[in-house]
Amino acid sequence: MYSEKVMDHFTNPRNVGDLENPDGVGEVGNPTCGDIMRIAIKVEDNIITDIKFKTFGCGAAIATSSMVTEMAKGKTLEEARVITNKNVAEALDGLPPNKMHCSNLAADALKLAIDDYLAKAGQVG
Amino acid sequence: MNTVKKVYLDHSATTPIRAEVAQAMMVAMTEQFGNPSSVHSFGRAAKKALEEAREQVAQLIGAQPGEIVFTSGGTEADNLAVIGTAMANRKKGKHIITSSIEHHALLDSCKWLEKNGFEVTYLPVDSNGLVRVEDLMAALREDTILISIMHVNNEVGTIQPIEEIGKIARDKGILFHTDAVQSVGKIPVDVNELQVDLLSLSAHKIYGPKGVGALYIRKGTRVEPRNFGGGQERKRRPGTENIPGIVGFGKAAELARINLPEEQKLIILRDKLIDGLLERIPDCQLNGDREKRIPTNVNVSIRFLEGEALLLSMDLKGIAASSGSACTSGSLDPSHVLLAMGICHEIAHGSLRMTLGRDNTEEDIDYVLDELPAIVERLRNMSPLYCCEKAAQCEVKEMCQNV
Numbered sequence: 001m002y003s004e005k006v007m008d009h010f011t012n013p014r015n016v017g018d019l020e021n022p023d024g025v026g027e028v029g030n031p032t033c034g035d036i037m038r039i040a041i042k043v044e045d046n047i048i049t050d051i052k053f054k055t056f057g058c059g060a061a062i063a064t065s066s067m068v069t070e071m072a073k074g075k076t077l078e079e080a081r082v083i084t085n086k087n088v089a090e091a092l093d094g095l096p097p098n099k100m101h102c103s104n105l106a107a108d109a110l111k112l113a114i115d116d117y118l119a120k121a122g123q124v125g
Numbered sequence: 126m127n128t129v130k131k132v133y134l135d136h137s138a139t140t141p142i143r144a145e146v147a148q149a150m151m152v153a154m155t156e157q158f159g160n161p162s163s164v165h166s167f168g169r170a171a172k173k174a175l176e177e178a179r180e181q182v183a184q185l186i187g188a189q190p191g192e193i194v195f196t197s198g199g200t201e202a203d204n205l206a207v208i209g210t211a212m213a214n215r216k217k218g219k220h221i222i223t224s225s226i227e228h229h230a231l232l233d234s235c236k237w238l239e240k241n242g243f244e245v246t247y248l249p250v251d252s253n254g255l256v257r258v259e260d261l262m263a264a265l266r267e268d269t270i271l272i273s274i275m276h277v278n279n280e281v282g283t284i285q286p287i288e289e290i291g292k293i294a295r296d297k298g299i300l301f302h303t304d305a306v307q308s309v310g311k312i313p314v315d316v317n318e319l320q321v322d323l324l325s326l327s328a329h330k331i332y333g334p335k336g337v338g339a340l341y342i343r344k345g346t347r348v349e350p351r352n353f354g355g356g357q358e359r360k361r362r363p364g365t366e367n368i369p370g371i372v373g374f375g376k377a378a379e380l381a382r383i384n385l386p387e388e389q390k391l392i393i394l395r396d397k398l399i400d401g402l403l404e405r406i407p408d409c410q411l412n413g414d415r416e417k418r419i420p421t422n423v424n425v426s427i428r429f430l431e432g433e434a435l436l437l438s439m440d441l442k443g444i445a446a447s448s449g450s451a452c453t454s455g456s457l458d459p460s461h462v463l464l465a466m467g468i469c470h471e472i473a474h475g476s477l478r479m480t481l482g483r484d485n486t487e488e489d490i491d492y493v494l495d496e497l498p499a500i501v502e503r504l505r506n507m508s509p510l511y512c513c514e515k516a517a518q519c520e521v522k523e524m525c526q527n528v
Contacts, residue, residue, distance in 0.1 A: 007437075010434070010437060011441065013507065016506070016507050031470065031471040031474070031510060032470040032471065033451065033470075034431050034450055034451045034452065034459065034470070034474040035431075036508075036509055036510065037509075038509040054507060054508060054509040055507055055508065055509065056429065056430065056431060056507075056508040056509055056510045057431050057434065058431050058432075058433035058434050058450070058452040059433055059434050059437045060452075061431070061434075062434055062507065099452075102451070102452075103452070
């Protein structure tokens with residue numbers, strides 16, 4: 001039911017883990033519904049230089065988290081901020097229909113991480 | 126290419142067809158192909174095969190052949206049992222008692238009845254998944270026409286006090302149905318000892334084919350048909366009979382009866398698996414009653430991870446199992462059975478069911494116990510919930526304690 005790309009990202013997820021002193025962190029979902037994604041970013045000169053994720057959830061939740069980190073790494077904040085959940089699903093050659101809503105939230109977590117960074121940067125500057 | 130070892134531990138989902146069963150079905154398909162309603166020799170040969178199968182199935186549960194109605198499976202048997210008896214007895218009363226952990230074939234039938242003027246009481250279960258007889262007693266009403274409680278739960282393998290409930294139902298003159306899909310062939314099932322009036326069966330859970338089941342209807346019990354268009358199965362289930370399926374079911378039933386003592390041997394493997402999991406995986410709990418449990422069922426919750434991710438990882442190692450997580454239940458909520466047992470959402474999402482069968486070996490269990498800890502560790506390291514060494518400090522635990 002999952003594409004080869006989903007299985008690849010599930011089996012060998014990219015950028016798993018935590019960042020020490022992240023510049024921004026975004027978290028979506030809750031354990032009651034069975035999905036939590038947390039994305040942490042490092043930002044230098046408006047570019048996402050490092051990104052890590054941790055996810056509690058199904059195969060699709062893990063694969064979308066992994067994919068979004070790959071898509072965002074090295075991008076400017078503006079470029080990364082417009083990545084949508086739909087883009088992530090497409091990059092994985094699609095997701096089963098029942099997974100489009102519940103487990104496809106990784107881009108939302110990324111957006112929250114960027115917003116978190118911008119809010120902090122705004123406060124400091 | 127490296128070949129991955131394959132271990133099938135999902136026998137409560139379905140079982141492989143036994144060679145003797147497949148052979149009998151082949152004969153039914155090629156030689157006994159006539160329509161059992163036809164008068165000619167072809168029809169008579171099919172009719173003979175049909176009635177032999179009916180006898181084999183009746184014998185498995187201590188019934189008379191005339192009390193067996195073949196259906197398309199356990200789901201249809203449950204639908205016919207509950208809706209058929211409710212409709213036939215609607216002038217007597219409108220109240221039905223069932224449990225909150227029944228199969229959806231039963232629960233959805235009850236929901237349909239509620240929309241059509243009936244009232245249904247869904248009994249709670251205790252933390253081990255057992256219905257309490259005192260709750261049943263308290264739920265009884267003057268207008269109760271049917272009690273339906275499953276013999277063994279499909280997810281946690283808990284054996285319900287059916288004999289006790291049967292006696293109460295008989296004393297009160299209330300019809301009693303049990304879904305025995307998960308118990309037959311694993312523990313003794315006798316309609317007279319259990320004192321049931323209706324009992325559902327499925328072939329593919331006992332090494333028979335899919336698409337065939339049966340409803341036992343005690344002689345004299347009124348059931349309105351749900352299908353129309355012929356006199357087959359004493360007008361209770363019209364339609365040309367699925368002879369190959371029914372013949373396969375008959376053979377599977379015969380073998381299940383003969384091999385029943387062998388099923389007891391699976392208790393050793395089951396307990397080895399349960400003990401091994403609890404010992405090797407931290408923050409792992411057994412779901413369901415430890416003692417009142419069929420020989421084939423293992424159900425644990427592994428905290429801080431989600432069931433579908435676990436199943437995918439196990440599948441990559443050739444291990445087939447199932448889970449009660451939302452992702453695998455096809456809805457947004459995890460297993461209704463685990464929730465009814467008071468297990469919180471987070472822990473239900475991490476449930477893992479492994480169900481043994483006659484071909485499993487001790488080697489299979491060793492393989493699972495060797496592979497699983499590393500799989501769990503990998504997923505937990507990815508999980509933001511696995512935040513601390515001491516689970517007691519975790520957010521999840523706090524949330525769960527409130528449930």
